Amino acid sequence: MEGSKGKVIYVNGPVVKAINMKDFKMREMVTVGEKKLIGEVISIDEDLGTIQVYEDTTGLKVGDDVISTQKPLSVTLGPGIVGNIFDGIQRPLNIIFDKSGNFIKEGIGLETIDKTKKWYVKFTVKEGEYLKGGDIFGIVEETPLIKHYLMVPPNVEGKILEIKEDGEYSLDTILIKLDNGQELKMYQEWPVRIPRPVKERLPIQKPLITGQRVIDTFFPIAKGGTAAIPGGFGTGKTMTQHQLAKWSDADIIVYIGCGERGNEMTEVLEDFPKLIDPSSNLPLMNRTILIANTSNMPVAAREASIYTGITIAEYFRDMGYNVAVMADSTSRWAEALREISGRLEEMPAEEGYPAYLPSRLAEFYERAGYVRTLNDKEASVTIIGAVSPAGGDFSEPVTQNTKRFVSAFLGLDRKLAYSRHYPAINWLSSYSGYITQLEEWYRQNVAEDMLNLRAEMMKVLQEESKLQETVKLVGEDVLPDEQRLILEIAKLIKVGYLQQNAYHKEDTFVPLNKQYMMLKVIYSFYKFAKEAVKVGVPISVIKNSNHFYKIIKMKYEIPNNFGDSFDKFINDISEYFTNLIKEYEGD
Known part of the structure; x- marks a missing residue:
């Protein structure tokens, strides 16, 4: 109602209670106090309203006014978003810096994209x-x-x-x-908590190509799909997301730094403007939107930041673009929910998180999808959320609930990270639910047997994991040669294929056809080596062959435009083993 005005009666951090609130609406945006702090109505009980404030409430006092803005918390959607850096409620940080210096002053108002x-x-x-x-x-x-x-x-x-x-x-x-x-x-305005409408949701059928072998081949993410990257401190969550932001074939990247450390976000803000988009040779910021909400910014704005990011993503999706949203990290967002819930004196659930944590996570990930837009274009929003479980414990509530709502789970492993194996994605605890949906696409666009090769390699890795238990107890020497071969081939897969160097020009991004040929080389070596072991060739001879070390180095030595290099390599391996088998059969 025009001119609605409440009176503050209680302040507890970002949570403010006010009376005279019966004319206000749920989820309405309001201004609070003399500094006109921006807030949102989150509950109304007769005349009493509860507001979460998106700015620092220091200096707010009982009796201050709460004034209605007549609209819900919304974002302004129009030219000027791409290449910009916003805070959690879409205020451009460069404009704020010009007005208030290094720190965001309270009451700076709801600045949006430059309308002049x-x-x-x-x-x-x-x-x-x-x-x-x-x-x-x-x-x-x-x-x-x-x-x-x-x-x-x-x-x-x-x-x-x-x-x-x-x-x-x-x-x-x-x-x-x-x-x-x-x-x-x-421009148009849209409430951040309401998904933008589409004509229809389409079945997922195309992968998000990332150039990272462990993802594209072993645990693919689909366009319009959802993925979680959980990992403890130092396991490479942010680095993995940077690689995806730089190399994935999404048209637009929305990077949400949600509650991360200030120095980490500073690194993102400094690095991204310098990065060059590999497909166009132009600055990556020409297709990137950054939302920075560090851990020292007001906690309520952190809670709003992922809704701001996903709404911007949906807007560009509606134009026909494939958008990838990187949320780093949803654990910090869940902690913001927990803090606000505590101040609201709500009944806590597991580990103090509010009982509605699962439904909020579901709400967020549900906004991903491959769709037909209102103007009949096919487009998508892909959500890739980093999760930061305390102490790397994947059994905590945020990781467990996220697992329920995502179809690709790329679990980062501390042991791999500390042994310098990057990306540190554990091939035994990770999974992708998109493999069967993308099978046809891989058949038509890469190779008929791509996913069969993947299945064979996964079998080797799982077999090797079981054998390692025996090796720890009695050593490798007691194993028969067939099983020792499994250990050696697993080493080839891990070091020669799954490990990838983000700083090497040939290895930082690998096209799918090269990924397939690399896999084919390893499989060919494995197939011929199995035959050789059967006729009595010692495992030491197989391991010490020049080809074994060439396979480990092929990711660096064979360029991405490889021509017939892999075919020659496979022929060399075939010839070598044919001669070796003849030699041992003759003996």
Whole structure:
């Protein structure tokens, strides 16, 4: 209701209670106190309302005013988002820095994208045309990599009465007037907690190509899918997400630094603007949006940051882009939920987390998907969430509940990380539920037997894990040669294939066809070595062959545009073993 005004009666960190709140609405955005701190109504009990404030409440006092803004917590969606760095409620950090220096001052207001900057608009519709929600009416070249398609908001439709000519306009300019009195500008606002509508959800059918062998071949992530990367301190969660952000074939990356340490986020903010997009040779920021909400920022804004990020992702999805959201990390977000829940005096569940933790996680991951948009384009939002379990304990509530809602689980292993095996993804505890859905795509686009080879290699790794128990007890020498061969082939897979060097020009990104050929080389060696062992060739001879070491080095020595190098290599292996088997059969 216009002019609704509450009075603060209680302040506890980010949680504020106020009276005279009966005219306010649930999830409404409000301003609190003289500094007009931004908050959101999270409960109303007759005349008493509870508000979570997204800024530092130091200095707030009983009796201060709570004023309605007449709208829910929303983000402004328009040109100027890509390449920008925001806080958890979409305030641009560069504008805030110009206004208040190194620290965000309370009451700086809800700054959004720059509405005074002019953008050249090329219209794609004419006067008299009928527009409905999702239709594209204009194009803006936002960056050299991203065309920003201006869309009719989902809840608006009508016939064009007046339309501007192509030219430069600011965000606040009315570009189109409809016959029902509605007006279209370059931007729209959308509540962060409500998913944006789509025409239909489509079955998942394409992988998100990352160039990381352990992911693309062994535990693929699908476009429109969900993945979790859990791991203790120092296991490489952030580094893995950086690799995915840089090399994955998503059109747009939304990176949410949610409650991470300030120095880690600083590294991201400094590194990302310097990174070059490998496919275009232009700065990676031309297709990246950063949301920085460090652990020393207000806890309620941390809770809102992942909703801000996913809403921005859905907006670009609606234009027809494939968007990848990196949430680093959902554990810090869950801790923010726990802190707010504690201050609200709600009944705690497991380890103090609120009872609604699973449903909030489900709500977030559910917003991923491969869809047909309102303007009939196929597009996707892929969510990859890092999880930081305390002490690397995967049995804690956030990891366990995340596992219920994601289809790819890339568990990072401390032992692997400390032995410098990166990415430190444990091949025994990780899994991907997308393998059967993507099987047809791999058959048609890579090779008929790609996933069969993967299954064979996984079998070797699982067999090796069982044999290691025996080796620890009695040593390797007592094993028969067939089993010792398994140990050696597992070493080839681990060191020659799964281990990848992010700083090597040939190894940082590996195309799928090279991944397949590398796998084929290892499998060929294994197949011939098995035959050799059967006729009595000692394992020491097989291990000491030059080919064994060539396989370990092939990731560096055979370039990504490999020509017939792998075919020659397989022929060499075949020839070598054929001669070796003849020699031992002759004996």
